[in-house]
Amino acid sequence: MPEQSPKARPRLSPLRLDRRTLLAGLGASLGGAFPAWAQGGAHGAMMGAAPSNQAPGVLSGERIELAIGHTPVRINGRMGHAVTANGTMPGPLIRLREGQDVCLSVRNTLGEDTSVHWHGLLVPFQFDGVPGISFPGIAPGQTFDYRFPVRQAGTYWYHSHSGMQEAMGLLGPIVIDPAGPEPQPYDREHVIMLSDWSPVHPHVLLKRLKQMGGYHNFQKQTLAGLLAGRDQPLSERLAWGRMRMDPTDISDVTGSAYTFLINGHDTDANWTGLFTPGERVRLRFINASAMTHFNVRLPGLPMRVIQADGQDVEPVETDEFQIAIAETYDVIVCPAKAEPVAIIAEALDRSGLCRATLAPQAGMVAPLVPLRKRPLLTMRDMGMDMSGMDMGGMGMEGGTLDLSAPSDAPPSGHAHHGAMTMKMRDKSLAAPAIRMGPGVATIAPAPIDRLADRPTGLEQVDHRVLTYADLRALVPSEDRRAPTRHLDLHLTANMERYMWGFDGAKLSENPDPISFRHGERVRVTLINDTMMPHPIHLHGHFFELVNGAGDKAPRKHTVNVLPGGKVRFDLTASALGDWAFHCHVLLHMHTGMFRVVTVRAGENAA
Numbered sequence: 063m064p065e066q067s068p069k070a071r072p073r074l075s076p077l078r079l080d081r082r083t084l085l086a087g088l089g090a091s092l093g094g095a096f097p098a099w100a101q102g103g104a105h106g107a108m109m110g111a112a113p114s115n116q117a118p119g120v121l122s123g124e125r126i127e128l129a130i131g132h133t134p135v136r137i138n139g140r141m142g143h144a145v146t147a148n149g150t151m152p153g154p155l156i157r158l159r160e161g162q163d164v165c166l167s168v169r170n171t172l173g174e175d176t177s178v179h180w181h182g183l184l185v186p187f188q189f190d191g192v193p194g195i196s197f198p199g200i201a202p203g204q205t206f207d208y209r210f211p212v213r214q215a216g217t218y219w220y221h222s223h224s225g226m227q228e229a230m231g232l233l234g235p236i237v238i239d240p241a242g243p244e245p246q247p248y249d250r251e252h253v254i255m256l257s258d259w260s261p262v263h264p265h266v267l268l269k270r271l272k273q274m275g276g277y278h279n280f281q282k283q284t285l286a287g288l289l290a291g292r293d294q295p296l297s298e299r300l301a302w303g304r305m306r307m308d309p310t311d312i313s314d315v316t317g318s319a320y321t322f323l324i325n326g327h328d329t330d331a332n333w334t335g336l337f338t339p340g341e342r343v344r345l346r347f348i349n350a351s352a353m354t355h356f357n358v359r360l361p362g363l364p365m366r367v368i369q370a371d372g373q374d375v376e377p378v379e380t381d382e383f384q385i386a387i388a389e390t391y392d393v394i395v396c397p398a399k400a401e402p403v404a405i406i407a408e409a410l411d412r413s414g415l416c417r418a419t420l421a422p423q424a425g426m427v428a429p430l431v432p433l434r435k436r437p438l439l440t441m442r443d444m445g446m447d448m449s450g451m452d453m454g455g456m457g458m459e460g461g462t463l464d465l466s467a468p469s470d471a472p473p474s475g476h477a478h479h480g481a482m483t484m485k486m487r488d489k490s491l492a493a494p495a496i497r498m499g500p501g502v503a504t505i506a507p508a509p510i511d512r513l514a515d516r517p518t519g520l521e522q523v524d525h526r527v528l529t530y531a532d533l534r535a536l537v538p539s540e541d542r543r544a545p546t547r548h549l550d551l552h553l554t555a556n557m558e559r560y561m562w563g564f565d566g567a568k569l570s571e572n573p574d575p576i577s578f579r580h581g582e583r584v585r586v587t588l589i590n591d592t593m594m595p596h597p598i599h600l601h602g603h604f605f606e607l608v609n610g611a612g613d614k615a616p617r618k619h620t621v622n623v624l625p626g627g628k629v630r631f632d633l634t635a636s637a638l639g640d641w642a643f644h645c646h647v648l649l650h651m652h653t654g655m656f657r658v659v660t661v662r663a664g665e666n667a668a
């Protein structure tokens with residue numbers, strides 16, 4: 063594996079792995095309790111089975127109880143301390159049916175406040191679970207009952223919205239069966255929950271990042287790499303240097319701090335889900351990580367994507383997809399042979415991966431794949447893709463809708479980078495709405511619509527890769543009114559000081575809420591002026607991505623805005639109340655990339 067960074071762990075060497083995975087396959091346990099759905103050798107659920115027959119330990123019915131507490135866990139051979147629901151990480155699977163009522167009763171046995179947010183669920187705002195916005199939080203010793211009708215179907219999840227509890231393990235899956243027939247029949251299903259785990263307390267990780275932005279970036283380019291032709295051309299490196307940025311700054315906390323998990327198991331523990339050859343197996347992928355986007359593939363097995371963020375899409379076949387933090391994708395795979403198949407979740411920055419196995423019988427281990435070459439950010443990621451542009455055209459306003467430009471085009475105009483890179487620090491280019499304080503270090507001079515771009519790091523792989531432009535809703539959107547208002551929001555940062563915000567303001571500066579009239583139809587444009595992807599999540603609503611699919615624009619609750627990119631979505635402000643709107647990278651949210659969205663009845667309400 064010549065492309066591995068020096069920090070890649072030795073445990074990925076094939077020889078050691080074989081011995082270790084053999085041990086795991088023979089039943090050597092890494093310890094820690096798992097709910098039945100996340101145990102190795104899980105049978106999964108058969109489609110159409112009553113919830114009570116699906117698997118032991120699935121929580122269903124009209125009253126569901128969760129107890130939040132402390133639990134010691136053992137991950138990758140190290141003991142750690144987790145915050146858990148009902149004593150396990152991940153937490154129990156909550157299985158509901160569209161149309162039912164539910165009371166989720168959450169008891170806090172911690173010594174600090176807690177909360178649970180039902181991610182992607184359309185609930186009355188007072189049951190959305192965000193302390194300080196929708197309710198006060200759950201004090202130690204208290205129980206809070208969340209009561210709401212279940213108005214949707216699909217794959218969702220729950221997590222704490224208090225402090226760093228989500229990064230410490232308070233997360234679990236929610237599956238909602240449709241009231242009617244499944245639009246995409248399958249035989250068996252497994253939940254595949256991706257997460258990242260560090261025995262270091264998240265507050266310590268944050269402190270390191272504030273002291274030194276690149277703390278966890280051990281993949282910096284070297285002179286040796288440059289000479290060997292692995293790294294960028296010298297002219298480009300000089301350009302990055304002038305901006306005091308680093309193109310390997312893909313993620314702020316990487317595999318040097320994290321162990322990546324599938325259903326709570328690391329690669330050695332090899333979570334295994336069973337299948338019978340010939341079955342249609344539905345995999346419900348949930349990225350419940352605090353800080354990690356994953357590239358997901360099952361080498362040798364095509365995937366049919368049938369849902370994104372719990373919403374049905376027209377089936378689309380692919381070989382790999384990137385799942386940003388907080389997104390979900392449901393796929394159907396049909397393994398025909400009685401052989402184990404690997405599920406590979408590789409961290410976006412290639413600092414590590416997790417392998418799990420789909421197998422016809424317990425004890426089988428699918429082969430591991432090596433980490434691929436680390437991705438580099440391009441000038442396109444800086445909102446400075448100038449392909450097809452004459453260099454005199456730098457005055458171009460607001461970029462172009464560039465859905466046709468190939469995403470794998472090499473950054474053009476090396477000779478001009480000196481002039482262009484200065485643009486990124488030219489604050490006179492900023493839109494008037496941006497508060498130009500220390501929280502804004504860079505502006506993307508020419509952000510472009512990147513929905514048809516392959517996501518970061520997958521530009522060059524030689525198989526199919528899902529893009530947002532491939533997603534089409536199975537059923538046309540209910541609200542086909544044209545938006546009556548346009549709203550631009552910039553995602554801004556000063557990475558060196560680890561400050562993140564919307565329009566240059568962080569939440570602690572008390573920016574005005576983003577307000578919508580009830581029923582209003584608004585086109586929102588998110589512009590990423592930073593060098594990192596931001597999965598932006600709106601509570602209480604779905605929005606329709608403007609991706610060229612017209613009436614079949616896919617509905618999402620979270621959209622990943624690529625660096626240097628912009629994303630447009632249409633929103634019907636259908637849910638009264640105050641809602642959280644934030645980046646789901648936990649430490650970005652925690653350091654300010656968070657706004658309150660308020661939906662009020664008004665004279666023009668629809």
Ligand SMILES: [Cu+2]
Binds near residue numbers: 179388599
């Ligand atoms: Cu959320």
